[in-house]
Amino acid sequence: MTSLALHGVRGGLGRSALLAALGYALQGMGERVLLIDLCPSNLLGLHFNLPLDTSEGWALAEREGRPASDAVYEVLDGLCLLPFGNLPGSSRHLVPDALAWRARQAELAEQFDWVLFDLPQPLADSAVNGIETDVRVLVAEAEMASHLLLGRRPVEHYDMLLVNRYDPASRLQSDLLMVWRDLFGERLPIQVVHRDEAFLEALACKAPLGHYAPQSLACRDVQSLAVRCLTRRGP
Amino acid sequence: MITGKADPSDRSDDIAQLRQHLDMPELNYQDISMLVGVQQALQRWPLLGESCRASSQGGLYAAVRQREGVSS
Numbered sequence: 001m002t003s004l005a006l007h008g009v010r011g012g013l014g015r016s017a018l019l020a021a022l023g024y025a026l027q028g029m030g031e032r033v034l035l036i037d038l039c040p041s042n043l044l045g046l047h048f049n050l051p052l053d054t055s056e057g058w059a060l061a062e063r064e065g066r067p068a069s070d071a072v073y074e075v076l077d078g079l080c081l082l083p084f085g086n087l088p089g090s091s092r093h094l095v096p097d098a099l100a101w102r103a104r105q106a107e108l109a110e111q112f113d114w115v116l117f118d119l120p121q122p123l124a125d126s127a128v129n130g131i132e133t134d135v136r137v138l139v140a141e142a143e144m145a146s147h148l149l150l151g152r153r154p155v156e157h158y159d160m161l162l163v164n165r166y167d168p169a170s171r172l173q174s175d176l177l178m179v180w181r182d183l184f185g186e187r188l189p190i191q192v193v194h195r196d197e198a199f200l201e202a203l204a205c206k207a208p209l210g211h212y213a214p215q216s217l218a219c220r221d222v223q224s225l226a227v228r229c230l231t232r233r234g235p
Numbered sequence: 236m237i238t239g240k241a242d243p244s245d246r247s248d249d250i251a252q253l254r255q256h257l258d259m260p261e262l263n264y265q266d267i268s269m270l271v272g273v274q275q276a277l278q279r280w281p282l283l284g285e286s287c288r289a290s291s292q293g294g295l296y297a298a299v300r301q302r303e304g305v306s307s
Contacts, residue, residue, distance in 0.1 A: 144282055151286060175276035179283065182273050 001109040002234040003133035004116050007158070009140045009149040011121035014164050017199050017209065018139065018222070019118050020047035024208035025219075025226035027079040031113040031233075034072070037084040038096045038131065039120045045083040048075040049206045057085015068104060080112070096120075098130035113233065135159050135232050138188075142166055142173035142180075150180075159232065161188045162225065165195040191228060193221040 004022075006015040016039070023035045037044035037057070045054060050073065058068035073081045108115055117131055138158040140146035155161070161184060167173050181190060196218030202209045210219050277284035 144280075147283065148286055172280065175272075175279065176283070178269070178272050179276055179287075182269060 001105070001112050002114055002135060002229075002232065003105055004114065004135040004137065004229065005119050005131060005133040006137050006139050006162070007119065008121055009138065009146050009153060013139045013141055013146075014199065015139055016044050016118050017047065017203060018162070018164060018193065019116055020044060021199075021202075021209035021219070021222040022226055022229070023079060023114075023116050024076075024210040025222050026114055026116075026229065027076060028210060029226060029230065030078075031230075032078045032111065033114045033116065034080045034082065034108060034112045035116050035118065036082045037118045038101075039084055039118055040087070041120075042084040042086055044118045045073070045081055046206055047203060047208050048073075048079075048081050050075075050081070050083065054083065055086035057083035059087055060085035063087065096131060098132070101131055114229075134234060135229065137162050137191075139164055142170075142176040144172075144176075147176055147180075155184055155188050158188060160228065161190045163190060163192045165199075166192045167195045189228070191221070191225050193225070194218050 006019055008015050016037075019035065023033045027033045035044060035048075040059075042057060045057075046052065056071045058071050061068050061070045068082065071082055071085060073083070075081050105115060115133075117133060119131060136158045137160045138150075138153065138155070139162045140150055142163055150161075161180065163177060163180070166177065177190075177192070184190065194217045196213075196216050198213035198216040199209055199218055202212035205212050209216065209222060213219055277287055
């Protein structure tokens with residue numbers, strides 16, 4: 001089992017949609033995948049057609065003294081999803097317990113080839129989430145805020161830099177990508193995912209990108225990402 | 236159609252052969268077009284240039300600073 005998480009240099013980079021698309025792509029390659037939503041916003045399940053009013057999730061199960069495995073949905077053969085769940089308003093700020101998740105990862109090791117975590121964006125002054133994964137992907141967009149925040153990250157802690165929503169027609173974006181290749185290219189592989197309306201439409205249709213628009217440019221990019229991930233697959 | 240341009244995929248082999256020919260395995264190859272492109276980008280976008288100069292205390296932008304010196 002190999003665990004993976006997408007870390008954003010800032011929020012709002014489309015990580016949940018990317019993670020849903022990556023999970024779907026890995027499942028399409030014959031991998032057994034579990035997607036875990038650690039974000040209290042509880043949106044990941046919507047990419048896999050879960051009803052909007054679904055309250056079940058690991059956080060709700062935990063609160064009610066049930067095992068988290070109660071809340072696992074098998075959304076496709078070999079593709080399972082563990083939503084965060086919908087907690088009553090007062091307890092929405094639940095912080096995932098890194099130690100508990102480490103123990104759960106060990107339990108899941110035999111059932112899945114991949115466990116993909118959708119992490120909440122940590123506050124700027126707080127420590128990183130604490131969830132340890134085998135593969136750590138840093139996500140940015142080719143714009144200046146990402147550039148400045150990227151400069152504050154220890155890039156050697158990550159396995160890959162994913163440039164999301166890339167528009168090659170933009171002079172600024174192509175310049176930034178060139179500078180990043182120059183700055184980081186030797187230390188950090190860079191994966192580009194092109195800006196594509198299909199990403200937005202896919203969520204509107206409650207499907208992961210690869211299901212909604214298998215021929216789209218962004219879908220091909222995500223498949224490249226999945227192939228790269230396979231090279232890091234553990235036993 | 237033959238354009239006379241070298242196939243980029245051959246270029247790394249050319250460099251390897253040059254290193255071997257000169258008996259200089261440590262020869263540091265720099266892509267001049269990339270170097271010029273990066274330099275132009277830093278001039279085109281003031282904040283990008285400033286951010287690269289501002290981090291002169293850290294090692295992150297060392298490569299760019301070094302190259303600024305090369306092309307100026």
